[in-house]
Amino acid sequence: MTRRRALILASLLAFTVSWHPAQAQTAVSLLEQGINAYQDLELEAAIGFLQGALDPALAQQMADPAAARVFRVRALTYLAAAEALRGNTDSALAVFGRLVRLDTRYRPDQLIFPPEVTNIYDAVRREIKVVTVDAPQVTRLRLGQGLFSLKLFASSYHDVTADIRDRDSIRVRSLYRGPIVDSLELEWDGRDPERLVVPSGAYDLWVKSQDSTGNTVRTLRLPLDIQVESPDTLFLPVEPADSLILPEQFSNGPGVQALAGGLLIGAAVAVLPSMISSTDSDLMGGRFVVAGTISIAGVATFFRLRPGKPIPANIESNLSLYRTWQDSLAIVLTENEQRKSDVQLVIRVAQPSAYEVPGR
């Protein structure tokens, strides 16, 4: 590698690595310069630096959302204070309004900022009806054993409504209607008013802030992705097929067939030999023994299998088969009930967004 090519490569690498930190450093640097100017009472310059620090193009360079939020809160506070001290009350009100909407829990440090600044902030906070929400990113709850918890923080006392709605804005469950003073904890069990588990899908938590006349002045929307997870239930065991059920009584068939077969073949043994040969025989007795045996066997079988006579072995076998099926059915039903009750809800929360009602 030639020296020239190595130099170009090193320059490109240095440029790539240093680009974003340099931008972030610029925003932080502007904030520090703005604070220094504020502390030196160079309010005009402070406002300039701080407005520069709040430039969205620079703020977007900050990768960490929490750090960016702290940065913005700090910059807005100093900017509002500089505007207030400079006598630009309207500008101070507007900046503090942005600050309250950004973080309802924030309070300017009274050791750093003079009362004329904190008083303006308090006035803005009282005037603006805003809530912010704090919810876990992911909540896993087993149905009946846990709740989805979230906390609302209000800028000031006002009435709010909190509803879970589906993506068609149809209310699924109302969580709260009433006043909020400072904060409010909401809980939801994942069910609708009919105690049914909501189906998987996309939902929103809508928190509407109302003014003293009951009109909605601001709506906070927190997207919720809900997945209902339940184990598959087992197939119910099939009732024993008719083909497996043994007859519990003798039908006409076997007994009558045995009787007819035995008698006819017995008669044939008695009669047919005389058609074959006309000679007298000393084995005649033996022949009739055979004929009688066959006939008696047929008759005995008929009585043993007479139509309608219960078949205990088959009855017992059928009962056993049925009991086995019932036992396995009971086991599966119990298991399925357990599985059905073992429903888990996974609730994922996205970034909230807010809508101001114009003119209020």
Next chain:
Amino acid sequence: MKVNRFAVAATAVLISLFVGGAVEGQTGVGLTLSLAPTPVQVTKINGSGDAASSRYSGMTIGGALAVRLRKLRLDLRYLEGGLSSDADLPDQDIVEGELMLGFAPFSWLVVKTGPHIRSFVTSQGTQRWVFWEGRAALGAKLGSPNLVTYLEAWHVFASDVDAVEPFGSGNGMEAGISYALSRLPFMAKLAYRIDNSSLGEGTSSNTVEQLVFAIGWLLRR
């Protein structure tokens, strides 16, 4: 005697109507080997009138092998023994064997054909009868596949005999009952068997009767 063939056929049809399907479960593979002491009586008629008839009786011993392979059957049978005359005629021996190949179109019906050879042995010589027979056997299950009764009838459609006169006709039947033990590979059979064969116009004939008590070994699959 002329056999009333119509009566035999009508009886067979009647039996088949009642025993049809009664021996289900008899298909598959099976083998039966049986040994039987068999009382035998032979009545020989030469010419007409009682004076011309002679009767021999005695005990024989025999064996049979029956092989069943799905719808096919193979039956082998052999017996031999000595016969004594009721009159003062010389004793003679009987030796008999048959080989039948059968086919069972239905579980209750088997049709068979094959040679059946019988020899009467005396000190003067041996008279051998060779019959080519066609048989039909009907089976009836008596409530259980283990207890079966059957009727087998046959007709001789060709014969070769060491005699001056030509062969005339021949018919026979066997009927019996057999019982196979459920848990042991043994069976027992009681049967009666008779056949008649005549020469020429029927003036000379042999009637052979047998009472079979067989005990056998049975292999079922």
